[in-house]
Amino acid sequence: MACLCSDALVARRCRHQHHTSAIRVSCAAGVTVLWVDQVRSPLGTLTIVAADDALCALHFPVARSRMLARISSRFPRVALKRRRDPNGYARRVRAYFSGDFGALDGIAVDCGGTSFEEQVWKAVRAIPAGTTTTYRNLAEIVRRPRAVRAVGLANARNPVCLAVPFHRVIGSDAHLKGTQGGIWRKRWLLEHEGAPSPPARTRRRARGD
Numbered sequence: 001m002a003c004l005c006s007d008a009l010v011a012r013r014c015r016h017q018h019h020t021s022a023i024r025v026s027c028a029a030g031v032t033v034l035w036v037d038q039v040r041s042p043l044g045t046l047t048i049v050a051a052d053d054a055l056c057a058l059h060f061p062v063a064r065s066r067m068l069a070r071i072s073s074r075f076p077r078v079a080l081k082r083r084r085d086p087n088g089y090a091r092r093v094r095a096y097f098s099g100d101f102g103a104l105d106g107i108a109v110d111c112g113g114t115s116f117e118e119q120v121w122k123a124v125r126a127i128p129a130g131t132t133t134t135y136r137n138l139a140e141i142v143r144r145p146r147a148v149r150a151v152g153l154a155n156a157r158n159p160v161c162l163a164v165p166f167h168r169v170i171g172s173d174a175h176l177k178g179t180q181g182g183i184w185r186k187r188w189l190l191e192h193e194g195a196p197s198p199p200a201r202t203r204r205r206a207r208g209d
Contacts, residue, residue, distance in 0.1 A: 032075040035086035039093045043185050046093060046161075050086040054108040058093070058160040060181045067159055074112045096162055101129035101193055104163040111159050116144070120154040127168040129193045134172045152177065165189075174198045 035050045047064065049057035049071060059067045071078060085091055087107075095103035111121060119142045127133050135155070139148045158164045161181055167189040171177045175198055176186050190196075 030077055032078045034071065034075070034078060034080055035083035036080045037082065037084060037086055037090050039090045041093070041097050043181070043188060048086065048089050048093070049080065050083075050089055051110060053087070054110040055087070055089055055160050055163055056110055056112070058089070058162055060161065060185065062182065063161075070112070070159060093162065097192075107163060109160050109163050111164070113154070113157070116142070116147075116150065117154040117157060120151050121158055121164045124155060124158070124164050124166065124169060127165060129165070129168075130195045132168050132170045132190070132195055132198075134170055135177075136172045138169060162189075168195075170198055 037048045039046045044061050057067045092103040123141045135148050135152045139145050139151045155166050158166050167186040176183050
């Protein structure tokens with residue numbers, strides 16, 4: 001079984017996470033400019049989308065269409081421009097895969113979620129590497145104990161997949177649940193961080209996604 005961290009520990013770390021909802025972006029003639037880069041990883045190529053001072057998206061290929069639609073919805077007039085290693089995020093992603101599990105901790109993120117989603121994502125960021133917590137525990141932490149399913153949906157909608165470590169959340173039965181990145185990615189990330197990965201209930205996806 002994966003190592004479960006306590007509600008108190010997650011709640012304490014949650015209070016110190018840097019989560020912002022007001023980012024600074026470059027604008028030209030009313031067009032919002034966001035910076036894009038890609039990073040190869042053992043789990044596929046990750047796409048980074050960044051504002052001038054915050055990470056807006058970090059996603060696997062399988063989530064590309066959804067993330068582009070979300071960015072277009074948030075920023076109706078947006079220009080996505082290539083920039084190598086915007087704000088050092090690509091370097092931090094590589095560091096994470098090289099074993100520096102805190103490389104993405106504390107960076108400013110702007111996910112454009114609802115108030116509830118932002119609370120959930122902040123709590124997920126507080127889960128230490130190498131440990132897991134459950135959707136039910138997260139619901140308790142955000143003071144919505146009956147909203148376990150909504151917590152799961154919020155975790156699935158997380159647009160910055162490693163900075164908000166979706167993979168550290170498991171079911172109350174200690175099984176891995178379905179996720180935007182695929183169960184096999186969730187398992188790989190837990191094992192990478194040294195947390196024994198629990199069994200999965202869903203069929204493993206093909207690695208081509």
